[in-house]
Amino acid sequence: MEREISYVKAILEATAQSMAEDASVYIMGLGVPDPKGIFGTTLGLKEQFGNQRIMDMPVSESAMTGVAIGSAMVGMRPILTHQRLDFILVSLDQIINNAAKWHYMFGGKMSVPIVIRLIVGRGWGQGPQHSQSLQSLFAHIPGLKVVMPFTPYDAKGLLVSAIRDNNPVIYIEHRWLHNITGIVPEKIYTVPLGKARVVKEGKDITIAASSYMVLESMKAADYLGKDGIFAEVLDLRTLQPLDRESIINSVEKTGRLLVVDGACHTAGFAAEVMATATEKAFGHLKVSPQRITYPDLPTPTSPALANVYYPRVINIINAVRSMFRLPGRTEDELGIKHDQPLDVPDKSFTGPF
Amino acid sequence: MGKCNNVMNPDLKKKLLFNMLRIRLVEEAIAERYSEKKMRCPVHLCIGQEAIAIGVCAHLSTKDYVMSAHRSHGHYLAKGGDLKAMLAEIYGKVTGCSLGRGGSMHLVDLDAGFLGATPIVGGTIPIAVGAAFGSQMKGESRISVVFMGEAATEEGVFSESINFASLKKLPVIFVCENNLYSVYSPLSVRQSAERNNSAIVKGYGIYTDKGDGNDVIEIYQKMENAVGHARQGLGPAYLEFDTYRWREHCGPNYDNNIGYRSEEEYLDWRKRCPITCFEEILKQEKVLSDLEVKETVKKITAEIEGAFNFAVSSPFPPEKDLYHHLYAY
Numbered sequence: 001m002e003r004e005i006s007y008v009k010a011i012l013e014a015t016a017q018s019m020a021e022d023a024s025v026y027i028m029g030l031g032v033p034d035p036k037g038i039f040g041t042t043l044g045l046k047e048q049f050g051n052q053r054i055m056d057m058p059v060s061e062s063a064m065t066g067v068a069i070g071s072a073m074v075g076m077r078p079i080l081t082h083q084r085l086d087f088i089l090v091s092l093d094q095i096i097n098n099a100a101k102w103h104y105m106f107g108g109k110m111s112v113p114i115v116i117r118l119i120v121g122r123g124w125g126q127g128p129q130h131s132q133s134l135q136s137l138f139a140h141i142p143g144l145k146v147v148m149p150f151t152p153y154d155a156k157g158l159l160v161s162a163i164r165d166n167n168p169v170i171y172i173e174h175r176w177l178h179n180i181t182g183i184v185p186e187k188i189y190t191v192p193l194g195k196a197r198v199v200k201e202g203k204d205i206t207i208a209a210s211s212y213m214v215l216e217s218m219k220a221a222d223y224l225g226k227d228g229i230f231a232e233v234l235d236l237r238t239l240q241p242l243d244r245e246s247i248i249n250s251v252e253k254t255g256r257l258l259v260v261d262g263a264c265h266t267a268g269f270a271a272e273v274m275a276t277a278t279e280k281a282f283g284h285l286k287v288s289p290q291r292i293t294y295p296d297l298p299t300p301t302s303p304a305l306a307n308v309y310y311p312r313v314i315n316i317i318n319a320v321r322s323m324f325r326l327p328g329r330t331e332d333e334l335g336i337k338h339d340q341p342l343d344v345p346d347k348s349f350t351g352p353f
Numbered sequence: 354m355g356k357c358n359n360v361m362n363p364d365l366k367k368k369l370l371f372n373m374l375r376i377r378l379v380e381e382a383i384a385e386r387y388s389e390k391k392m393r394c395p396v397h398l399c400i401g402q403e404a405i406a407i408g409v410c411a412h413l414s415t416k417d418y419v420m421s422a423h424r425s426h427g428h429y430l431a432k433g434g435d436l437k438a439m440l441a442e443i444y445g446k447v448t449g450c451s452l453g454r455g456g457s458m459h460l461v462d463l464d465a466g467f468l469g470a471t472p473i474v475g476g477t478i479p480i481a482v483g484a485a486f487g488s489q490m491k492g493e494s495r496i497s498v499v500f501m502g503e504a505a506t507e508e509g510v511f512s513e514s515i516n517f518a519s520l521k522k523l524p525v526i527f528v529c530e531n532n533l534y535s536v537y538s539p540l541s542v543r544q545s546a547e548r549n550n551s552a553i554v555k556g557y558g559i560y561t562d563k564g565d566g567n568d569v570i571e572i573y574q575k576m577e578n579a580v581g582h583a584r585q586g587l588g589p590a591y592l593e594f595d596t597y598r599w600r601e602h603c604g605p606n607y608d609n610n611i612g613y614r615s616e617e618e619y620l621d622w623r624k625r626c627p628i629t630c631f632e633e634i635l636k637q638e639k640v641l642s643d644l645e646v647k648e649t650v651k652k653i654t655a656e657i658e659g660a661f662n663f664a665v666s667s668p669f670p671p672e673k674d675l676y677h678h679l680y681a682y
Contacts, residue, residue, distance in 0.1 A: 026490070052490065058520065063479040063513030070483020070497075073468060074418070076490060093510075097473050098480060103681045106461045106469055107452030111681030142679060166681035 004181045010152040011041040011117075011173070014159035015079065017188040019049050022077060025163055028055035028064065029081030029117070038081055039119070039178050061087055065094035065116070069102070069168075072114045077163060085118040085172065086129045099168040100143030111166040115159070120174045120211070120262075122310070123343040124351035127301035133263040133294070135210070138170045139240040139272070145169045145193055146240040148211040152182035154237055157191025165193060174212035174262070176345040194238045196246035202232035205256035205320055208247060208273050210236040213260040220316035223334055229320060239269055244276045251281040256323055257289040260316055265293040287323050292316055307342040361570070363640035369411060369569045370635060373403040373628050375653045376427045379436065382657050383426075383443070384605035391665070392443045394456030397472075399427040401567075401599035404627035405530050406431035408572025409498060409592075412580045415466045418484045418497040420477040423458050424530075424598075425470035428500045433465035436656065440664035448667040452674065468497075474535075475501065475508030478527070482514045485525035485589075496524040496583045503593075504535035506550050507543060515591065519557045522588035526579050527554075529593040530566060536602045537613040554591040566594030567627040597622035 005013070019025045027042060033054050037043035046054040057064050061082070068078040082088050088095070099112045121131040139146045145167055149155040155173070162169035199214060200221050209217040214235045221231040234250050236243070251257050257277045261270035270291035277289050292311045300306055314336060318328040331337075340347065380398045387396065399406070402424070410431035413419065421428040429439060435450065442449030443457045451459050458472040468484060471477055481499035488495050505511050506529060518525050529550065533540050544550075551561040560582045564571045572594060579590035599619070601608035609616045635641035 024491075058513065058517055060510075060513030060517065062510045063482070063517055066476075066479020066510065066514065067483035067486055067517060070480035070485075071487035071490065072483075073480070074484050074487035074491075076487045093473060093476065094479065097476060098471065102469070104678050105451060105455045105459050105471075107450070107454055108678035108681070109451070109461055109463055110469070113681075145680075 002183045003186060005152060005184050006179055006181050007152045007155045007173075008040040008178045010156035010184045011159055012043065012045070013184070014156040014163070014188075015042065016045060016048060018160055018163045019045070019053060021188065022163075024075055025077045025079065026053040026055065027079040027081065028057045028068070029083070030057060030059060031083060032056055032081060038083060039175070042081075061090040062094055065091035066098065068114045069094060069099050069112050072112045073102070073110050077113050079115045079117060079163065081117040083119055084130045085120050085134060086132050088116065088118055095144070095168070096141050100141045103167065104143055112168050113166045115162045115169045115171055117171045117173065120172060122174070122176055122212075123306070123345065123349065124353075125301040125303065125306070125343070126299065128298040131299045135172055135239055135263060136267060136269040136272070139242075139269060143168065144240060145238065146172065147193060147238045148172045148174075149237060150177065150199070150211055150214040150235050152180065152184045154191050154197075154235075156184055157189055158193065158237065160188055161190040161193050164190065169193070172211065176212050176349070177215070179346065179348050180215070191237070194241040194243055196237055196243040197235045198232060198246070198250065199235045200231070200233040202230040202254065204230045204254055205258060205323065206232050206234055206247075206250040206254045207258050207260060207316070207320070208234045208236060208250075209260040210239065210269075211262060213262045216311075216313055217260050217316055219313045220320070223313065223317050223336070224320055229324060231320060236273070242272065242276070244280065247273060247276050248280045251277045252284045255284050255286040257285070258316070258319055258323065259289065259291040260311070261291065261293050263294060265291075265296050268293050290319055290323060292319050303341065303343045310342075312342075363638075366570075366635055367641060367645070369407055369573065370628065370631050370641070371649050371653070372407045372431065373569060373631070374649065376403040376406065376430050377628055378650070378653050379430065379657055380426060382661065384600065386661070387605035393445060394443060394458070395603045396443065396457045396605070397424040397603050398600050398605065399424050399598070401622065401626070402530055402532060402596045403427050404569040404631075405528065405566050405572055405594050405596060406500070408569045409500075409528050409576045411573055412576050413466070413496070413498065415464065416495045418466050418468050418481065418488075418495065419500070420468050420481040420484070420497070421460075421470035421500040422474065422477060422502060422505065423470070423472035424502070425460050425500070426457070429460045429462065429467050429470065432462070432467045434460060434462035434467045435465070437660045437663040438462065440660050441667050444664045444667070445669060446664060446667035447670040447674070448663070452678075453670045475505040475510045478505060478508075478511055479514045479517075482518045482523060482525050485518070485523040486521060489521065489523055494584070496526060496580065498526045498528060500528050500530065502535065503529055503531035503533075503540065503550070504543065505529070515554055515557050515559060515589070518589040519559050522586065524583040524586070525589045526576075526583055527589065527591045529591065531593055531595050532598045534598065534602070534614065539614070551591065551593055559588065560590040561593070562590070563593040566596030567625045567630070569627060569631055599623065
């Protein structure tokens with residue numbers, strides 16, 4: 001029987017089942033065993049697995065990343081969490097100089113099987129240091145794997161794969177996906193790292209996106225379909241190693257590419273996807289690839305500014321329309337209504353965190 | 354160096370001396386051949402600092418873990434790291450301990466319990482703590498030792514690491530070699546004269562001790578206490594030893610002429626050579642003869658010669674190796 005659960009529950013279930021099958025898995029992070037349990041993703045684990053494996057930690061992101069690495073080298077499989085992605089920046093030395101390189105620089109003698117869960121904040125004034133999307137930074141580092149699940153199904157399957165993988169995996173969650181629901185099998189299963197997925201088939205244009213931007217792209221594709229433009233939406237799922245083949249296959253089919261990347265513009269991941277299409281499927285392209293990103297700016301806190309900062313469905317629609325030399329439409333014309341303020345994803349999101 | 358314990362087994366004393374001598378001769382051989390330009394990676398020689406590696410590692414078994422930083426040849430050898438694999442690594446050969454990917458700054462020998470050395474200051478400190486944490490979680494009785502320079506105590510990750518080690522009472526020993534300089538920057542421009550690292554670490558609830566880093570017996574005895582503490586499950590220990598780097602920060606030469614330290618200071622420390630001073634004591638105690646020293650030097654020299662031959666004659670990694678081992682499978 002098919003069962004729908006939330007993205008949060010999917011992460012929780014993947015963690016619990018992975019810990020049950022492998023005694024070397026443990027999870028640590030500030031607040032992991034606290035009453036809120038990392039937005040619910042760790043609730044109940046302490047009771048099931050005890051506080052040795054469900055660990056709070058000192059506010060020492062750098063050393064604790066090193067501790068995770070060291071323990072992984074001697075046989076443990078740590079999951080390290082940060083309630084906001086921005087906090088990982090304190091530990092980049094350990095991630096980039098050590099975790100990412102350890103296997104290669106010591107000739108394959110050791111491996112560092114760690115998962116670092118990062119949550120990208122958005123809305124309710126998260127502001128400059130609580131809402132950064134730095135996937136391209138991590139994807140640039142050889143030795144790291146970077147996943148950005150969109151569906152609850154992938155949230156569970158990719159987390160199980162990340163935990164079982166023998167390499168450091170950066171697992172990026174978007175806060176606005178936490179409450180979405182989807183079909184998730186009860187038993188443990190994996191979704192392979194390094195494989196994109198066509199979430200909506202289409203013939204006219206490929207919209208490649210990741211994480212929360214897949215949801216926005218799906219909505220845009222629905223509106224576009226009403227005007228006779230059938231977009232194929234490709235959920236990248238893993239940014240490193242990137243499934244270039246799926247990008248090329250889709251672009252060869254549609255002849256057009258729009259990349260929607262929830263991150264700043266310059267040197268962002270969208271450029272990598274566009275470059276892949278240009279290098280490998282140039283002859284199939286009917287128009288130059290385009291991208292929708294955040295502007296090259298820190299995220300402002302005021303809703304008045306943040307509302308302009310984040311691209312929306314209408315921006316995706318109009319970017320696609322311009323690629324077909326069609327005039328832009330307005331939200332009013334398309335009947336796109338906002339019954340909630342733009343700084344929250346849905347009614348369930350009440351802030352402040 | 355008047356603290357030499359006469360009760361100590363003379364064979365042990367000689368072993369400590371000869372192990373120091375072996376490191377010295379390896380480092381001198383590297384220095385001598387470095388100008389051939391076949392060792393194409395930075396080398397940070399530990400000549401003058403051999404006693405700490407030997408006094409500390411004498412208390413460890415192969416199942417104990419050791420990690421280190423950029424000046425790690427002595428630590429690697431003292432822990433039982435394979436000499437041939439080390440030299441081959443410095444020569445960039447496929448027979449090197451890291452298949453030629455790491456060089457002098459990335460030594461490893463898992464069979465000897467040497468988990469790795471890296472040159473970002475303080476970088477391996479939390480990893481060694483993590484190795485100890487992993488051992489503790491798995492219920493294994495082994496200790497982890499991390500060698501570090503005094504500059505690493507200036508890194509934030511050091512404070513973070515000792516806090517966690519103390520919190521979890523981890524079986525980890527931090528061995529700080531204070532050689533007074535970080536590259537060319539003296540202690541005086543980096544730490545206040547009032548700063549007391551031992552007192553700082555002690556403030557975290559950690560067992561601390563300090564001593565003469567050129568006196569192998571003193572180091573041996575202080576490490577014995579620290580190891581006992583850690584093995585009993587009483588938590589981490591921090592040992593600080595004063596010592597001196599004889600040669601330039603990086604490379605085979607002496608650099609007292611460039612102006613960051615005085616020839617006089619260097620000569621003062623040379624008088625306190627950990628090897629010749631200890632050798633004199635053992636001779637005075639009549640437990641060591643000139644002949645034994647001569648024979649040992651001959652034996653070690655032959656071993657080093659063989660290891661260099663191995664390194665020089667080993668093949669470079671094939672080009673296809675470039676893409677190997679990015680990810681573990």
